[in-house]
Amino acid sequence: MQKLDLYFFQGGLIIMSSSKARFFNPAVVGLIMLSFFLGTSEYTVIGILPEIADGFGISLTQAGSIVSLFAFAYGLGTPFLAAYVGKYNRFRITMLGISLFALCNLICAIATNYMVFLVFHILTAVVSGTVVSISMTYAEDVASIPEHIPGVIAGVFSGFSIASVIGVPIASTITHVFGWRAAFITIFVATLALLALLFMKLPRQNRLKAGSILEQFKLFLDKRISIGCAIVFLAGASTYCFYTYLTPIFQQELHIPDSMLSLALLIFGIAAITSNVSSGQVANKTGIRMLPLIYVIQTVCLLLLPIATHNLVSGGLVLFILGVVMYLLNSPLQMHFLKIATREHPACVNLASSLISVFFNFGIAAGSAMGGVIVKYAGLRFVGIGGAIPGIGAIICAVILLQIMKPGADIR
Numbered sequence: 001m002q003k004l005d006l007y008f009f010q011g012g013l014i015i016m017s018s019s020k021a022r023f024f025n026p027a028v029v030g031l032i033m034l035s036f037f038l039g040t041s042e043y044t045v046i047g048i049l050p051e052i053a054d055g056f057g058i059s060l061t062q063a064g065s066i067v068s069l070f071a072f073a074y075g076l077g078t079p080f081l082a083a084y085v086g087k088y089n090r091f092r093i094t095m096l097g098i099s100l101f102a103l104c105n106l107i108c109a110i111a112t113n114y115m116v117f118l119v120f121h122i123l124t125a126v127v128s129g130t131v132v133s134i135s136m137t138y139a140e141d142v143a144s145i146p147e148h149i150p151g152v153i154a155g156v157f158s159g160f161s162i163a164s165v166i167g168v169p170i171a172s173t174i175t176h177v178f179g180w181r182a183a184f185i186t187i188f189v190a191t192l193a194l195l196a197l198l199f200m201k202l203p204r205q206n207r208l209k210a211g212s213i214l215e216q217f218k219l220f221l222d223k224r225i226s227i228g229c230a231i232v233f234l235a236g237a238s239t240y241c242f243y244t245y246l247t248p249i250f251q252q253e254l255h256i257p258d259s260m261l262s263l264a265l266l267i268f269g270i271a272a273i274t275s276n277v278s279s280g281q282v283a284n285k286t287g288i289r290m291l292p293l294i295y296v297i298q299t300v301c302l303l304l305l306p307i308a309t310h311n312l313v314s315g316g317l318v319l320f321i322l323g324v325v326m327y328l329l330n331s332p333l334q335m336h337f338l339k340i341a342t343r344e345h346p347a348c349v350n351l352a353s354s355l356i357s358v359f360f361n362f363g364i365a366a367g368s369a370m371g372g373v374i375v376k377y378a379g380l381r382f383v384g385i386g387g388a389i390p391g392i393g394a395i396i397c398a399v400i401l402l403q404i405m406k407p408g409a410d411i412r
Helices: 026-047 048-057 058-085 090-110 114-136 146-178 180-201 213-220 223-243 246-253 258-286 288-309 313-325 330-344 346-377 380-404
Strands: 005-009 012-016
Touching: 026 048, 026 058, 026 090, 026 114, 026 146, 026 180, 026 246, 048 058, 048 114, 048 180, 058 114, 058 213, 058 346, 090 114, 090 180, 114 146, 114 313, 114 346, 146 180, 146 258, 146 330, 180 258, 213 346, 223 246, 223 288, 223 330, 223 346, 223 380, 246 313, 246 380, 258 288, 258 330, 288 313, 288 330, 288 380, 330 346, 346 380
Parallel strands: none
Antiparallel strands: 005 012
8 A cells, every 4th residue: 555645734734645756847847947048048148248249349348237237137126026016916927927038038139239138138137037036936836745845946046057057058159150149049939938838837826915015025024034135145245256256266276277167167067056956955954054054164165265276176175165055045045935924924925935036136246346346456366255254244144043033933
């Protein structure tokens, strides 16, 4: 006789066979592919920036504003739009958002001047952030069993890491063969195919109704939420203070030859993917309890970076460890936000699902800017020291978060 396991989730009893419960199903794969396409669209610009600059006859510095404005629009626009669309049917908004994402990429591909490209790429940022936020709310519906929910969330986040390792090289290859516009056309066509899959496989029902934007932003009055957001911001700043300059670190500090640079970046990318995938296991087994330790490891590695980079082996090892820990926060804190919102602030679930992406992007902007100042005035070697400063802040906030959680609260 087959053994059945009972799971209680959100007040409902679910009976599933744990031995036959599959993690991957068409809806889960579709959501992971969605984040992969969203990430590819964002990161591709970084990889083909010189070609875009040449195509529009602008300087590389001017073209670089595409990246910074994208991050700013993503961080600023996502929470408001995610909060606003929460009152509408989730499935319809998802389909509309993906359609707009595809359309914006098509217009970027055929843009006749830089301003048209810039405007629609910025619109892509806001749409992408909103779509990612909504996709997180499907985790409960598409997971085979409740134990798979953190893994689904980790899978959605890992789509972005996979995009940086696989999607960007593919787009760069397409650019070198057919031109940079072909890269955006490819994203457009692939997104339409994915839209058809998700149209057939995503659930139609809405689980929760959102309140007004003002009502949803009261979520930040909950200290467990606001401190969690501070952790995400500080972690993003700590990570991207060094990560923004990873290629120069490989070249100028570790003296890796150009012929081996792609391999070095690939190895680091594998570490980053491992980090995202492992975050689901961390969320499932320990929840947010491991956050202080994660940031202690990250901060120590950043402090060691100026010394470690004197040697290829030690420098490579420290950078690999940094890659493994850099995204471990994703699933634990995403589950933390969603659990609190679902149980105590049900009108704010859409906003809660956007917080990781929003505050990590703000952290990216701050960390990149901090790294730039350090490189200019102190030198590339010291970006690790700069990243350790917000890392210490993340440790302190993580300890405070654990202390303010109610006794007996579910922090797994």
